[in-house]
Amino acid sequence: MIAAILGVDWQTLANAVGLGSVYALMAVGIGLVFGVLRLVNFAYGQLVMAGAFALALSSDWGWPLWAGIVLCFAVVIALSLLMDRIVFRPLRGHSPAVMLVATFAVAFLLQSIALLWFGALGKIATSLAFLNQPVTIGGVDIRKITFVSTGTAAVCLVALVLLLNRTNVGLHMRAAAMDFQTARLLGVRANRVIAAAVLISGVLAAIVAVMLTVQTPLVTPDFALRDTIVVLAGVVVGGMNRLVSATLGGFAIGFASGLLGGALPTDQSQYLPSFLFAAVILVLLIRPGGLFSRTGQSAVERV
Amino acid sequence: MRAAVVQLLGPVVLVVAAALLGTLVSHSTETYFINALVNVAIVVALYLFIGNSGVLSFGHISFVALGAWTAGVLSVPASEKPAIMPHLAGFLQDTTVGNVPSLAVAAAVGGVYALLFGLPLMRLSGLAAGIATFALLEITHNVLRYWEKIGPGVTTFSAVPETTGLVQAAAAAAIAVVVAWAYQHSRFGRLLRATREDPAAARAVGVSVYRQRLVAFVLSGALAGFAGALYVHLLPLNTETVYLDLTFITLAMLVIGGATSLWGAVVGALAVSGVDSFLAEAENGVHVAGWTLDFPAGTRVVVVGALMALVLILRPSGLTGGRELAFPRRTRI
Numbered sequence: 001m002i003a004a005i006l007g008v009d010w011q012t013l014a015n016a017v018g019l020g021s022v023y024a025l026m027a028v029g030i031g032l033v034f035g036v037l038r039l040v041n042f043a044y045g046q047l048v049m050a051g052a053f054a055l056a057l058s059s060d061w062g063w064p065l066w067a068g069i070v071l072c073f074a075v076v077i078a079l080s081l082l083m084d085r086i087v088f089r090p091l092r093g094h095s096p097a098v099m100l101v102a103t104f105a106v107a108f109l110l111q112s113i114a115l116l117w118f119g120a121l122g123k124i125a126t127s128l129a130f131l132n133q134p135v136t137i138g139g140v141d142i143r144k145i146t147f148v149s150t151g152t153a154a155v156c157l158v159a160l161v162l163l164l165n166r167t168n169v170g171l172h173m174r175a176a177a178m179d180f181q182t183a184r185l186l187g188v189r190a191n192r193v194i195a196a197a198v199l200i201s202g203v204l205a206a207i208v209a210v211m212l213t214v215q216t217p218l219v220t221p222d223f224a225l226r227d228t229i230v231v232l233a234g235v236v237v238g239g240m241n242r243l244v245s246a247t248l249g250g251f252a253i254g255f256a257s258g259l260l261g262g263a264l265p266t267d268q269s270q271y272l273p274s275f276l277f278a279a280v281i282l283v284l285l286i287r288p289g290g291l292f293s294r295t296g297q298s299a300v301e302r303v
Numbered sequence: 304m305r306a307a308v309v310q311l312l313g314p315v316v317l318v319v320a321a322a323l324l325g326t327l328v329s330h331s332t333e334t335y336f337i338n339a340l341v342n343v344a345i346v347v348a349l350y351l352f353i354g355n356s357g358v359l360s361f362g363h364i365s366f367v368a369l370g371a372w373t374a375g376v377l378s379v380p381a382s383e384k385p386a387i388m389p390h391l392a393g394f395l396q397d398t399t400v401g402n403v404p405s406l407a408v409a410a411a412v413g414g415v416y417a418l419l420f421g422l423p424l425m426r427l428s429g430l431a432a433g434i435a436t437f438a439l440l441e442i443t444h445n446v447l448r449y450w451e452k453i454g455p456g457v458t459t460f461s462a463v464p465e466t467t468g469l470v471q472a473a474a475a476a477a478i479a480v481v482v483a484w485a486y487q488h489s490r491f492g493r494l495l496r497a498t499r500e501d502p503a504a505a506r507a508v509g510v511s512v513y514r515q516r517l518v519a520f521v522l523s524g525a526l527a528g529f530a531g532a533l534y535v536h537l538l539p540l541n542t543e544t545v546y547l548d549l550t551f552i553t554l555a556m557l558v559i560g561g562a563t564s565l566w567g568a569v570v571g572a573l574a575v576s577g578v579d580s581f582l583a584e585a586e587n588g589v590h591v592a593g594w595t596l597d598f599p600a601g602t603r604v605v606v607v608g609a610l611m612a613l614v615l616i617l618r619p620s621g622l623t624g625g626r627e628l629a630f631p632r633r634t635r636i
Contacts, residue, residue, distance in 0.1 A: 102619075236430050
């Protein structure tokens with residue numbers, strides 16, 4: 001019924017939901033770090049890229065699937081903690097512009113290292129390809145990965161909500177996201193809470209790496225770069241100030257691009273990015289604070 | 304007054320010095336110098352808006368791209384147009400202009416395009432402005448890539464007369480510097496800098512943040528279009544040349560030099576271009592003071608990326624600290 005209203009078939013709708021869930025996870029990863037550090041991590045996509053290369057290499061070496069996934073998690077988590085220690089910590093408290101350009105530089109650096117190491121043609125991760133096989137439900141073919149990614153995203157989000165609301169670390173993180181200075185004055189340890197946020201965002205990046213390599217088995221140095229750009233747009237459109245609105249924004253833009261990609265005729269689908277980003281501009285003009293942010297929160301500083 | 308003159312002379316002297324150095328080297332190395340001077344023009348255009356307003360824009364390379372498209376389409380010889388761009392719209396197929404007019408038209412088109420998008424976008428600030436200008440870049444790139452009525456589409460722009468030599472590049476970079484200097488010492492520039500320092504206070508004394516930002520956006524859009532025209536007259540471009548990589552590298556040049564000063568913009572553009580060109584040569588083997596450097600291909604981007612990250616981490620306000628050039632004053636006792 002929903003599919004009929006939107007004028008697309010069920011497969012497109014399922015793919016859109018799948019893409020939306022992966023993007024929602026990326027949005028959480030970016031939003032968590034932004035919450036505590038006020039830093040937009042443009043290099044997030046390169047974390048995912050590193051994880052994808054870990055998967056591709058391990059399938060090259062003939063490792064079993066579980067070992068590949070373990071390697072992927074280890075690489076991504078190590079890299080994100082390293083990034084925090086080497087790049088984010090010295091830049092803490094600087095202007096957002098400087099921090100954003102610094103993460104650009106890191107993204108550029110990681111991408112060129114990957115280029116030097118693996119070449120522009122990239123590697124192919126085959127170990128998870130079986131998830132691309134379809135399951136038939138009521139006459140509709142839906143790929144297994146759609147269920148896996150939607151399910152994983154749901155589990156991750158529930159776990160995160162529990163973590164944020166039911167544990168001490170979560171409380172600290174929420175406090176730090178609200179007002180870092182005051183939280184520190186009240187005894188929240190800055191390094192620990194930031195490390196926790198970076199760690200969780202790294203875990204999410206590793207999960208996203210696994211999901212994305214199923215959809216795009218060819219891993220190149222610019223893997224996940226486009227996705228990061230789209231998710232960043234989605235996060236800002238949703239509203240960066242709250243994790244919930246950022247996540248919804250990420251889901252919405254993934255869902256919208258999946259839907260538009262399936263619904264537009266082929267001679268127009270080459271202009272898909274134009275439609276998508278025109279919509280982004282439109283939403284930002286109408287609601288600069290974010291589509292899902294609470295009303296009444298003015299972004300303008302008052303004296 | 305004296306300080307203002309020094310602020311103009313410093314960057315201009317640097318541009319002239321780079322050009323003079325370019326005349327001394329071999330023909331193949333000369334291209335690096337021309338490229339560096341075109342980079343100066345682009346980064347100064349970025350500076351005019353970003354430096355004076357404090358608003359980050361990722362969209363300026365779309366003006367560069369549009370300027371390159373305008374100048375390129377207009378200056379390809381009419382006899383060669385049907386072969387390169389078979390779907391070109393009628394009036395573009397018949398019109399061919401020379402080098403200097405193509406630069407002027409590109410600047411005008413860049414300015415008008417910036418006005419068109421600036422009218423809605425300049426109401427935004429902070430992250431929303433950053434993402435909205437990024438969206439502008441995406442839209443422009445996407446349209447230029449697939450709309451073959453206005454250009455070569457995905458194929459590379461060939462047969463554009465390569466008229467950007469050392470003299471033209473240096474003159475153009477100097478023009479960009481003079482425009483940026485004149486702007487920042489004008490009433491508009493000072494008002495915009497006031498809104499950068501304290502938007503609320505500037506508003507309170509009656510400055511329209513929106514209008515001042517729009518003026519700067521249009522002016523820097525025109526400069527960026529102009530720089531794009533220089534670029535297309537220098538080497539064969541395609542849509543990927545004027546997209547993400549150029550956005551990152553020019554923004555990095557601006558921030559590494561020091562985003563809040565014209566001096567910083569010029570220093571950053573020349574310093575990063577210099578290191579980049581040196582490493583590009585070193586990949587082919589280069590002799591420095593009796594040593595032979597021979598790096599494997601691909602080291603260039605890695606080293607430039609690492610240097611960029613390092614400068615930003617160790618010196619976040621840039622090499623110049625974001626200050627204009629000034630001679631040390633004698634202190635009075």
